[in-house]
Amino acid sequence: MENKAIVKNIMKHNNGKISNIYFTACGGSLVDMYPSYYFLQSEAEKVSTGWYTANEFVHVTPKKIGPHSIVFVCSHSGNTPEAVEAAKIAQEKGAFTIGLTFNPKAELLKYSDEKIIYEWGNEDEVVNNPMAIMLDITSQTLDELEGYGKLSEFADGFKRIDTIVTNALAQVQDRTKEFAKKYQNEPMFYILGSGASFGHTYGFAICSLMEMQWLDASPIHSGEYFHGPFEVTDKDKPYIVMESIGRTRPLDERAIKFLKKYGNKIEIVDAKELGLDLIDSSVAEYFNPILFYSVLCEYRAKLADLRNHSLDVRRYMGKVEY
Amino acid sequence: MENKAIVKNIMKHNNGKISNIYFTACGGSLVDMYPSYYFLQSEAEKVSTGWYTANEFVHVTPKKIGPHSIVFVCSHSGNTPEAVEAAKIAQEKGAFTIGLTFNPKAELLKYSDEKIIYEWGNEDEVVNNPMAIMLDITSQTLDELEGYGKLSEFADGFKRIDTIVTNALAQVQDRTKEFAKKYQNEPMFYILGSGASFGHTYGFAICSLMEMQWLDASPIHSGEYFHGPFEVTDKDKPYIVMESIGRTRPLDERAIKFLKKYGNKIEIVDAKELGLDLIDSSVAEYFNPILFYSVLCEYRAKLADLRNHSLDVRRYMGKVEY
Known part of the structure; x- marks a missing residue:
């Protein structure tokens, strides 16, 4: 796995004296960074971390950014101006910048000490997606820095995740069709999730549905649901809940229990039922969003079909x- | 100011060896912590920080929490089970816990090394609200730990903020009435903001409108708006934008410029126009949310009046x- 070589390069930077690891990007790419951020x-x-929308990172660059920093910057096109600027600033401050993009000619790569050109579009190999790449590098780096220790469990997880995703996609074919049929005329959705999955809770809202x-x-974070948001719940409002495996599962379960009693339109995507418990329980929770991303892509694809609204059509972007 | 005495107590803990400062609460109280978190x-x-919904903190307690930690826990009633549990766990791990509540008999105080009973309901004295108290303590603590340096600017800001808020409330009387008249029948709002104000962007959505x-x-974070969310913008969708003073103002301005072109229902709450530039520009941005909270309370009060939906009515909570 070439990620090992990248970790080696990281550890060469500043004589291996790394005190913080930052993640900055925009929209969907920022979402893909959340699992690594949450993991740290x-x-x-000891190592501290931050997760920033790129334009805020540019305007309010944390004082911690310096030679002892690693800064991941991700942009699918590689030319998102805010992301390019974030990488430039981080590099100027002496941080080790890791640029991830689909585009080998990306502007972003000019300011990337480490350049990662990822694959895209082949959902059978999710380990080559930026989300998985960053999580792999981050966990390995933490192990180098602090002796995190669960690397073999992580490696085993990465070995299994592709099969789990493939099986899950087969498993949800019927229910995603039903979902689309049932919800095709809804104008608004609430998305709930917790833990490592919260990035994709946000991401499904802003990218898949809004964009x-x-x-x-x-x-809405499942843990926050009972502290305000639940007051809008009724039989007419549709909720999609990502039910994670791992330590925050009780938060999701509590929201689901309430929704089943007071709501009526509830779609539950359960990582356990979809086979994520095949991964060692000490690390499985960090894989939730990898599974959820692929499965939720199926939900949005079916919705797009029935709504006759291509996933690729934009009115403003670009x-x-x- | 008694906050000084609290900072003294903080610095006595663990011989002043403090390496991280965490904030954990639920809903509106979590929102009130965001400015301090953003400041750090x-x-x-060097000092690292985290901002957690209490139930996630309880289930996924960061490994960093220990004797070198300060953990702020806030609960208005003081009996929110997740917040009480978070304080208990933090204290067990050796952290110095600071409990903030309106209730002198709160369960939370059992697990608080420092007990802060705040005032409430008198909007003329916002410096006594938990948001301001935490920001004051946090900035003073950072100065003790690292020589932050801008304490006189901060003190001057705290001296001015009450007058600024009072004047701003007078200034928005007419426009909040117009806002309520214009938007009373809208079923959904987008709330935009950035920087220190993003907590209240979230808070206005989940507490004032939903709850x-x-x-x-x-x-929606103003910096994220262009990376997905803006695709839903049209002439029919209402947006409330908190236009902050400070380094992230260009992010808000950019969103406003776009909204003015492609939207039609836009309410801008501008901290500069409302007088926040009376505070020294090196610290003014941290005061945005204190101003916005009070001013947005006026917006929600007028909306509640016209909609004949009391701000105090709940169907589920409690x-x-x-």
């Missing part, structure tokens, strides 16, 4: 000035 | 089991 928040004993379907959406 | 993210050179008005709402 939870597992790091690709022009549908209203609102992402079409008008902004 | 931006200004701290208190049973209205649908979705919070009424059913969950």
